[in-house]
Amino acid sequence: KQEVTQIPAALSVPEGENLVLNCSFTDSAIYNLQWFRQDPGKGLTSLLLIQSSQREQTSGRLNASLDKSSGRSTLYIAASQPGDSATYLCAVRRWGGGNKLTFGTGTQLKVEL
């Protein structure tokens, strides 16, 4: 059974800091890994998708890496801003079983002025 863990559960940083969010998964038989952002009371916004054959993806100040063999992914946020405050979720899509996404429980990020 695939299990996804995100550490830390919560993080508070001053504006301008570079930060790393971690995601680990137990089963490396995945199609891809997707990072999402969730604002309070809102839906999930897709940030980055990394296919299992890729090592990293970048979008603006965000960079996500994937090490499938060790079951790890990191989301790097450069020069954090208060608007980055949200919960960040990672999810892996595994082979078979109906294309299900298995989610971590998220990292709640607060960027302070």
Place this chain on the structure above:
Amino acid sequence: EAQVTQNPRYLITVTGKKLTVTCSQNMNHEYMSWYRQDPGLGLRQIYYSMNVEVTDKGDVPEGYKVSRKEKRNFPLILESPSPNQTSLYFCASSLGTGGSTEAFFGQGTRLTVV
């Protein structure tokens, strides 16, 4: 604009009163699914559909029904809601399966059953 639309966004109902949460996508996606999100448990899949008239159970299907009569719509039906179904529900869609498949989510439906 490409989107997944859920309705209603908020719903308070009483135990046992049947309800339907609608989900519609305008991206011609084959795959649709429903998740519920609970504190400390994360998002868990309820049901999914690989295509029209093809549905299957996810991890937590008890107490829910779905149908897929049209490609764009995937309603979630609670025939007899109970308080333990109080949760935040999300509908998602994707083009298919495979490594490049990106999932798109609706804005969520917050359901309270009293």
